[in-house]
Amino acid sequence: MVLYPVIRKLLEKRVVLASASPRRQEILSNAGLRFEVVPSRFTEKLSKASFPTPYAYAMETAKQKALEVARRMHQKDLRAPDIVIGADTIVALEGLILEKPVDKADAHKMLSRLNGKEHSVFTGVAIVHCSSQGGKLDMDVWEFYEETRVRFSQLSEELLWEYIHSGEPMDKAGGYGIQALGGMLVESIHGDFLNVVGFPLNRFCKKLAELFYPPRPEDLQREKQDSIPAVDTFDNPSDVEGLGSSQGGAQGVRDRPWAEGGKDTKDAGRRPTVESLPPTPVVELIDGYKVSKALFTACKMKVFDLLRDEGPLSTVDIARKIDASECGTGHLLDICVAFGLLDKTDRGYSNTDLASLYLLSDGEYSLHSLAVHNNNHSWHLYNHLESAIREGANQHQRALQITVDDPFQDSFYRNKEKKLQFMRAMHGLINVAARQAATAFDLSRFSSACDLGGCTGALAYQLARQYPGLKVTVFDLPEVVEDAVYFQPGGPQTGQVSFVPGDFFRDSLPEADLYIVCRILHDWSDDKVHQLLSRISSSCKPGGGLLVLEMLPGEDKREARAAVVQSLNMLVQTLGRERTLSEYRSLLQAHGFADVRAAYVGSIVDAVLATRV
Numbered sequence: 001m002v003l004y005p006v007i008r009k010l011l012e013k014r015v016v017l018a019s020a021s022p023r024r025q026e027i028l029s030n031a032g033l034r035f036e037v038v039p040s041r042f043t044e045k046l047s048k049a050s051f052p053t054p055y056a057y058a059m060e061t062a063k064q065k066a067l068e069v070a071r072r073m074h075q076k077d078l079r080a081p082d083i084v085i086g087a088d089t090i091v092a093l094e095g096l097i098l099e100k101p102v103d104k105a106d107a108h109k110m111l112s113r114l115n116g117k118e119h120s121v122f123t124g125v126a127i128v129h130c131s132s133q134g135g136k137l138d139m140d141v142w143e144f145y146e147e148t149r150v151r152f153s154q155l156s157e158e159l160l161w162e163y164i165h166s167g168e169p170m171d172k173a174g175g176y177g178i179q180a181l182g183g184m185l186v187e188s189i190h191g192d193f194l195n196v197v198g199f200p201l202n203r204f205c206k207k208l209a210e211l212f213y214p215p216r217p218e219d220l221q222r223e224k225q226d227s228i229p230a231v232d233t234f235d236n237p238s239d240v241e242g243l244g245s246s247q248g249g250a251q252g253v254r255d256r257p258w259a260e261g262g263k264d265t266k267d268a269g270r271r272p273t274v275e276s277l278p279p280t281p282v283v284e285l286i287d288g289y290k291v292s293k294a295l296f297t298a299c300k301m302k303v304f305d306l307l308r309d310e311g312p313l314s315t316v317d318i319a320r321k322i323d324a325s326e327c328g329t330g331h332l333l334d335i336c337v338a339f340g341l342l343d344k345t346d347r348g349y350s351n352t353d354l355a356s357l358y359l360l361s362d363g364e365y366s367l368h369s370l371a372v373h374n375n376n377h378s379w380h381l382y383n384h385l386e387s388a389i390r391e392g393a394n395q396h397q398r399a400l401q402i403t404v405d406d407p408f409q410d411s412f413y414r415n416k417e418k419k420l421q422f423m424r425a426m427h428g429l430i431n432v433a434a435r436q437a438a439t440a441f442d443l444s445r446f447s448s449a450c451d452l453g454g455c456t457g458a459l460a461y462q463l464a465r466q467y468p469g470l471k472v473t474v475f476d477l478p479e480v481v482e483d484a485v486y487f488q489p490g491g492p493q494t495g496q497v498s499f500v501p502g503d504f505f506r507d508s509l510p511e512a513d514l515y516i517v518c519r520i521l522h523d524w525s526d527d528k529v530h531q532l533l534s535r536i537s538s539s540c541k542p543g544g545g546l547l548v549l550e551m552l553p554g555e556d557k558r559e560a561r562a563a564v565v566q567s568l569n570m571l572v573q574t575l576g577r578e579r580t581l582s583e584y585r586s587l588l589q590a591h592g593f594a595d596v597r598a599a600y601v602g603s604i605v606d607a608v609l610a611t612r613v
């Protein structure tokens, strides 16, 4: 039986499971999927320390497993499969990632760690859609993860060893198999059981549904928010052709790279009525600014730092320490709990993992300064959004009484304090995206790179970490370079990175095999972008590369929410806008670059790589 038409859609495709795991094979074939099994040869050796979260590591490993198989099959057959599915399951406990034990002693170490405690099992899944033209392989990747919480009973040493001697732990993440003898170790589980066994089938079906079929308004009403749409939602004779039909899918639509939103002729002209539309999304949209402002305020008042240093704390204690009213503090804390930033127990409030990772003022992936910058700067500009829309121009003059020819020199860097705030904000943001940006393409053929407008060097250090043979020059304004030293991380890669002060519109660019512009082109008007590209093009040798890291909105601008929001932000704050892949392709080709390729890697930047002819 094929339960879901989304699975049935895949029956028409050549689908490959890039996994040797017998559990994954069983789960997918039980669901009615037909596929070939080609185990991946990707060795699971990514540096765990370079990932902000355990699930980011699992997703990247899953992606690399699938990409390896797609490339190998394409090379061998000159015909890649249509779809390659990769997965990686890990166990995470107190910031530690546990994979398969290497021997019995290792299994014992892992099981002892898990003993009597709750841990998370994450499975990262990558669905790679392949197409080839003229022998060249194009791949779009769709990634997601699922988390299941599992609690172990308190187990005796004797029982642990007996279990280890059964041999079951050896090929399983965390050293146990919940589906067999290991089930006896487990006291409770919260979440998808199959996710623990190696494949989150339910979430997989939902993802496929998202990729193929945009929901219709009446379906939103009929289904629970997070449910798999009912069969008749899909069984529509005018539905999309399937994965293979969306030529260059990810180029056009990123959130659903392979769907053809709005093409469903049966729905054309249908209007949602008040009775059929759930009001919640609109109310949530209206309330969005209240939540943002609460988050900014909690950051500004350093609530998360306080709880890291002294938590758990009660409302009264927090109010006293942040010098605020008890009633106001209570509201602020409640909002943080409701949005998953704080936990509340009998002992008081404490940071969740999310807050510890992103909202402390000094964490590696801290977005604290970004929140403060939004509060202190962007917020004022957005008060004049209507004027920005009417005039099609930024609002520095109205909001801050500043005439802006150059948003950086005239506004963001207008005094030392503002400059450092902006640098800190960008540093956190780029750090979060840097790993995915650095590995979106294999850059190992380049021996030198120049990151134009590379600010604190966040991307440069990550590139150095990923490519030990690469020398990276960060080229930025003198006032930025003078303070970049405050952001230098420790570690051997610092020797690969150097800073050169200069203005990329005026001064000669450092020599490099690869030029990089990360979130730079979107700041500028088309004229300025042409100027800059022309300067890069003159400096770049034939065969050299240009890597553009920007968000890529869908061609029809309805998709890729984060990108369209960011484009609006560019209007309000700068002289530029986000551009689509085809716009970048034309720009790059006009300046002597060819072989323009795109990788859709994340919500902060996507990547476009081109070669100088």
Ligand SMILES: Cc1cn([C@H]2C[C@H](O)[C@@H](COP(=O)(O)OP(=O)(O)OP(=O)(O)O)O2)c(=O)[nH]c1=O
Binding pocket: 018, 019, 020, 021, 022, 023, 024, 039, 040, 044, 065, 087, 088, 089, 090, 091, 100, 121, 171, 172, 173, 174, 176, 177, 178, 179, 182, 196, 197, 198
């Ligand atoms: C926690 C747990 C994991 N596992 C398994 C699922 C995965 O097969 C394995 C984790 O290893 P993975 O590296 O995710 O997968 P794999 O090596 O088996 O296969 P491949 O890399 O070729 O895709 O652990 C269970 O079977 N039961 C469990 O309870």
